[in-house]
Amino acid sequence: MVAKTLIICEKPAAAAKIAVALAPGQPEAGQLNGVPFYNFELEGRRVTVVPALGHLFVLKNLKPLRDYPCYEVGWVPAYRVGGRATRTKAFIEAIRELAKDATDFISACDYDIEGSVIAANVLRFICGEEALRRAKRMKFSTLTAEDLRQAYEHLLPRLDYELIEAGVARHLLDWYWGMNVSLAMSTAVRLAEQRFVKLSAGRVQTPTLRILAEREREIRSFKPEPYWVVNLVVDLNGMEGVAEHVKGRFSDRVAAERVVAACREKPARVFSVEKHRQQRSPPPPFNLSDLQMEAHRCLGYSPLRTQQIAQELYQAALISYPRTDSQKLPPSIDFRRIIEQIGSASAEYRRPAEELLSLPELRPREGEKTDPAHPAIYPTGQRPEGLTGQQRKLYDLIVRRFLSLFGRPALLESMRVDLDVGGERFFIRGRRVLEEGWLKYYGDYAATEEAILPELQEGQSLAVKEVRLEERQTQPPQRYNPASIVKRMEEVGIGTKSTRAQIVQNLYERGYITGRQITVTDLGMQVVDSLLRYCPEITSEELTATFEREMDAIQEGKKTKEEVIERARAELDRILAKFKQHQLEIGRLLAASYRASLLKQRNLGKCPICGGELRLTVSRATHKRFVGCSNYPRCHNSFPLPQAGTIHPLGEACKFCGAPVIQINRAGARPYRMCLNPDCPAKKNR
């Protein structure tokens, strides 16, 4: 029998690249139940390259989760857990079939902790312990043909068992902490109130919730304080301008009034005119989190939505791999070809593409961040066809960002004019673009607001149209939105590029947070409070850091997986025992805040007639939903509602009639906003 090597890859795209790189000619491509694989001969051996689909095996409790602590878990095929990952069944079966006559095995998954676990589980559970023991390892950091061939020629003689052990420990620790604390909270509510509420906690989700809860507390306890500003409306050679007093905020009204009095009936004299020129370089290439931030800012997409659309564009071969941290684009990418193709595919990119192609050299701006496996996100140049509206917009953002990278820096001129009025000093700033550079390629996404001031001379006298005293209030800190909290998670080092957006989404689904400007619900606040008291470890990003140190120790052979697991169990035993002692009290608090959150969720706004709460209500007679007043039967105010879709209060009053505004989300339709009042004057003219 001819020897046969089975090369196991992390994903289909990697399998294709590895096969093409290693095969002497064109590899023979096959399929088993929709799972691609590749055959070729190399130095007298048969080689088969087959992909996994990420993790094909996941941890599952071995007996029903009735009580905690529970540490009995094992690996099972991913398709057997929940209704998801159904495709993994075909992958497991295809690998089993292709492994039948294999004599040698190579792991060619990503050389990181998860990739090592993916390959090890495939080997152990599909190919057998013997295969796991004898398998060799391809080690590469990019999927270029050159790197892949090198990795094959210099095969590591064994798997990195320490890395695998570290990876398995990570899975177990996350399961132990997450499942047990989640189970403890749900059990507490069930025992205290005989009802089930799906509650969860985890190494990443709980510190994230805590960050949001701390911001919520700052906002709730914020006491706005008044302050005053003095503004000067002046005539700048025929153009109206508003100058600000150099002192900025006056905490004392009397002092501000004195300034106003000092300026009254006096002309303004131009005291000084300062101009500065500054260059602004293009922003770096997109990695996933930068794309998520920018798509939120420019297009209003949630990070999860952006990730989904980017995945679709990747699968349509329009952009490179989106789950990357890298802000770098290696010169091996054929920038000239890509820009040519972008320019010829669409009229709107033709001019920018032609301009860039006329440059002597195409060198992109790069950022600092790197990724071991993938470059930054860039368009492939393939002609887009049949895109949905959202896909088209995200693609446009990616293309324009890419083109911007090659543009010259923009040249901006900023101007500061200081004015003197009766001995009081004011200033006004202007800004204009002298050379557009990359800004014109980034188009509307480049937010450079110009404020062009006319030429003014020192000593020149200007007419003062008005001296304004304005009372303002200090503002509470800004709320996070889904994009900024994902960014914050990245900064504090929790979650991964692939999971952060989903974890934030889970916080919404648990009812812990709500709104695009994120508000933490009573339930979310109580979850954080309870855990801060009884399991503070899980509320801190330090737990991730601790895990990472433990993983490093296992990789370096300083600790064994068993020691690490044993210590975690002992710590959890102690924490969970304390939790259990107080579970009735914890359960009552959690249940009470859960009820309060549900009630608030039904509140859509104030009743314009009696000042009560307008509430989402279901009619006993017809089972249809409508909006009723909390003061019923004293107040009979009510509004009809559309019967399909989910309803979200926006906390705003209609500009035209004062009724609360709601948003309706329907599957397959774009969310729309409406005010509750069917007789609103704004609806009359349609």
Next chain:
DNA sequence: GCAAGGTC
């Protein structure tokens, strides 16, 4: 039912 991590 309950995590976090890979993937399409």
